[in-house]
Amino acid sequence: QVIVRARNLRSAANFIPPKSFRARRVYFSNEENGLLHVPKGQAPNPQAQMFSDPNMAMDMMKKNLSMIIPQTLTFAWVNFFFSGFVAAKIPFPLTQRFRSMLQNGIDLSTVDVSYVSSRSWYFLNLFGLRGLFSLILGEENATDDTQRMMQMSGFGFDPTKNLGAEKDSLDIIQHDWALPKFEQRAENVLRNLVR
Numbered sequence: 001q002v003i004v005r006a007r008n009l010r011s012a013a014n015f016i017p018p019k020s021f022r023a024r025r026v027y028f029s030n031e032e033n034g035l036l037h038v039p040k041g042q043a044p045n046p047q048a049q050m051f052s053d054p055n056m057a058m059d060m061m062k063k064n065l066s067m068i069i070p071q072t073l074t075f076a077w078v079n080f081f082f083s084g085f086v087a088a089k090i091p092f093p094l095t096q097r098f099r100s101m102l103q104n105g106i107d108l109s110t111v112d113v114s115y116v117s118s119r120s121w122y123f124l125n126l127f128g129l130r131g132l133f134s135l136i137l138g139e140e141n142a143t144d145d146t147q148r149m150m151q152m153s154g155f156g157f158d159p160t161k162n163l164g165a166e167k168d169s170l171d172i173i174q175h176d177w178a179l180p181k182f183e184q185r186a187e188n189v190l191r192n193l194v195r
Helices: 001-013 017-029 046-052 054-082 095-102 118-128 130-137 145-154 159-172 181-194
Strands: 085-088 114-117
Touching: 001 017, 001 054, 017 159, 046 159, 054 118, 095 118, 114 118, 145 181
Parallel strands: none
Antiparallel strands: 085 114
16 A cells, blocks of 8 residues: 555656655655665565475465365266256345356246355355364365465565665656646636637
8 A cells, every 4th residue: 555655646746746745755765764665684575485485385285286176076066967956045135136146057037036056056155164164174274265365465576676666766756846837828828818
């Protein structure tokens, strides 16, 4: 969010007075306590350290493989034998927007939305039982995909580089306040209209 705010300041810099722009630039890029200042010798990204260890990466791949194969076989079994069947009925009314999510594989618009197809029921159980799996199998189990996805999304993202690059961009920007130019343009337009 700090990077986004600094980018917004750079893009709209000419629409604020010079004194306000300088104050904001100091707030972001001050060498002592600026938001974009990266201290020297800061530790590298912990996700990158985790993925640099081949044993951790191999363990993660084994866990993924141990869950992908059974889930794929289960989905193929459900899809082959129960495609187009209604598996359950939800005990509360739903709007039509839920039809595509709950009735995957059933192409009838006359079926009530609260009926769930077998394929959708499989996915609802797969993602809905994650909390139960974490209670039974423990916090660090192979079915907990959320933590793994969060770790993978952080891989390759180095906040020190992004903060440093944004600080450099903010430092070199030339501020040229646009308001006096707008006044001159408006004055020129009015003079042309009067003539």
